[in-house]
Amino acid sequence: MSETADALKELEDELALVHLRGQWQGDPNRTTKVTESPKNGIRMEPVPSGVPHIWTWAQIEPLLAKSLHAMAESKTARRTLVMYNPGLARGATHTLVTAIQTIHPGEVAWVHRHTIAALRFVIQGGAGVTTVVDGEALVMEPYDLILTPCWTWHDHHNESGKPAIWLDALDVPLVHNLNQIFYEEPGAPAQNARDDPVGPSPLFRKTWDRGAGPERPLRYAWRDTLAQLERHAEEPGSPHDGIALEYVNGATGGSALPTIGCWIQMLPPGFQGTRHRHTSSAVYFVVGGEGATEFDDQTLDWRRHDTLAVPNWAWHRHVNRSSSEPAYLFSVNDIPILRAFGLYREEPEISQLQLDPLGPAP
Ligand SMILES: [Fe+2]
Ligand SMILES: [Fe+2]
Structure with a gap:
C-alpha cells in the first residue's frame, strides 16, 4: 500500500469513529446500477425495487x-x-x-x-x-x-x-x-352520516365562503367509468396501455389523491402492448378479461380479480390473450409523487432499427 493509500485508509477509519464517511467511499445502501456510457462516462439508474x-x-x-x-x-x-x-x-x-x-x-x-x-x-x-x-x-x-x-x-x-x-x-x-x-379512533363505532342524496359537485362552490373551492366527489361510479372507456374505445390509445384513462380530482384537475394515481384501462381484443419502463411502480387489479404482463425474465398470466405488482423501472408489456373480448384493468401508481418532484421518467423500448434506420455501417 502506498503512503497516500495508507493515509487515506487512516483518514477513513478516523471518520468512521465519529459517524462520517468520505463521499468517495460510496454508499453501500444505495440501490443503483452503474454502467459506463459509450464515451467512458458514467451512467447511473435505479435497480427496480421488489419483483414482479x-x-x-x-x-x-x-x-x-x-x-x-x-x-x-x-x-x-x-x-x-x-x-x-x-x-x-x-x-x-x-x-x-x-x-x-x-x-x-x-x-x-x-x-x-x-x-x-x-x-x-x-x-x-x-x-x-x-x-x-x-x-x-x-x-x-x-x-x-x-x-x-x-x-x-x-x-x-x-x-x-x-x-x-x-x-x-x-x-x-x-x-x-x-x-x-x-x-x-374517536371511540364510537361509526360517524353520523348526513343525508346527502345529491352529493358534492366539482362544478359549483359556495359564494359565501371565500376560501371554498369546488367540492370534490369521493366516489367514481363504475357506470360512469365504463361509459367513458367506451366513449374512447375506437381511438388508438397508448401503444403501451391501450385505452387508459386517469381518474382525476375534478376540483383541481390533479390526480385522484396527491400521493396515488388511479387508472382504468381497456386493452382491446388481441392487444399486444409495446415494451416500456417508467420510474413509477403500479399495482394492477383485473376487472375482467384474460391476458399477461411480460417482464424481462418472466411472464405473469392474469385473469379476473387477480392483482399484479409492476416494480419501478422494470421493462414490461401487457397482452390481451382474447381475440374477441376486451380486458379491463384498474391500477394504482405513484406517478403523482414523482411528477411533483420532477422525477417521473418513461422510456419506450427503442429497437436497433429505430436507433439506426440505415442499418449498421459496413
Ligand atoms: Fe382506514
Ligand atoms: Fe407501464
Missing part, C-alpha cells in the same frame, strides 16, 4: 372466506389480507400497499382516520354497502372507486345479505418512510 408478482383470485378467495370465520369480529382491526412483495419488507411495491378486505353482513368496520391516504376499489358490494367519509355516505357498487384521503374519518358498513369485498390501496410505505403516521 401476482396474487391470484384463486389463491385469495378461499383465504378470504376462511378469514370470515377465523376472525369473527372486524370492528377493531380491519379483516384485511395485506399483500407483500416477495422482494420487499413492506408493500406490494416500494410505495404502495394493496390488500383485500371483507366485511360480514351486519358488520361495521370501526371509524378511524389516519394520515395514510387510501382508496377502495369495490369487488363485491351493492345496496346496503357503504363507506362514510367525513360524514358523507358513499354507496359501494361493484368496481366503484371510493377515496378516503389523508386524515378523513371513515367507517365501512355492510347492510346487505352477503360479504362485502374490495381492494384497498394505501400510500403506507411513503408515509411510513417520511415518519408521518398519525392515527385516531
Whole structure:
C-alpha cells in the first residue's frame, strides 16, 4: 500500500469513529446500477425495487372466506389480507400497499382516520354497502372507486345479505418512510352520516365562503367509468396501455389523491402492448378479461380479480390473450409523487432499427 493509500485508509477509519464517511467511499445502501456510457462516462439508474408478482383470485378467495370465520369480529382491526412483495419488507411495491378486505353482513368496520391516504376499489358490494367519509355516505357498487384521503374519518358498513369485498390501496410505505403516521379512533363505532342524496359537485362552490373551492366527489361510479372507456374505445390509445384513462380530482384537475394515481384501462381484443419502463411502480387489479404482463425474465398470466405488482423501472408489456373480448384493468401508481418532484421518467423500448434506420455501417 502506498503512503497516500495508507493515509487515506487512516483518514477513513478516523471518520468512521465519529459517524462520517468520505463521499468517495460510496454508499453501500444505495440501490443503483452503474454502467459506463459509450464515451467512458458514467451512467447511473435505479435497480427496480421488489419483483414482479401476482396474487391470484384463486389463491385469495378461499383465504378470504376462511378469514370470515377465523376472525369473527372486524370492528377493531380491519379483516384485511395485506399483500407483500416477495422482494420487499413492506408493500406490494416500494410505495404502495394493496390488500383485500371483507366485511360480514351486519358488520361495521370501526371509524378511524389516519394520515395514510387510501382508496377502495369495490369487488363485491351493492345496496346496503357503504363507506362514510367525513360524514358523507358513499354507496359501494361493484368496481366503484371510493377515496378516503389523508386524515378523513371513515367507517365501512355492510347492510346487505352477503360479504362485502374490495381492494384497498394505501400510500403506507411513503408515509411510513417520511415518519408521518398519525392515527385516531374517536371511540364510537361509526360517524353520523348526513343525508346527502345529491352529493358534492366539482362544478359549483359556495359564494359565501371565500376560501371554498369546488367540492370534490369521493366516489367514481363504475357506470360512469365504463361509459367513458367506451366513449374512447375506437381511438388508438397508448401503444403501451391501450385505452387508459386517469381518474382525476375534478376540483383541481390533479390526480385522484396527491400521493396515488388511479387508472382504468381497456386493452382491446388481441392487444399486444409495446415494451416500456417508467420510474413509477403500479399495482394492477383485473376487472375482467384474460391476458399477461411480460417482464424481462418472466411472464405473469392474469385473469379476473387477480392483482399484479409492476416494480419501478422494470421493462414490461401487457397482452390481451382474447381475440374477441376486451380486458379491463384498474391500477394504482405513484406517478403523482414523482411528477411533483420532477422525477417521473418513461422510456419506450427503442429497437436497433429505430436507433439506426440505415442499418449498421459496413
Ligand atoms: Fe382506514
Ligand atoms: Fe407501464
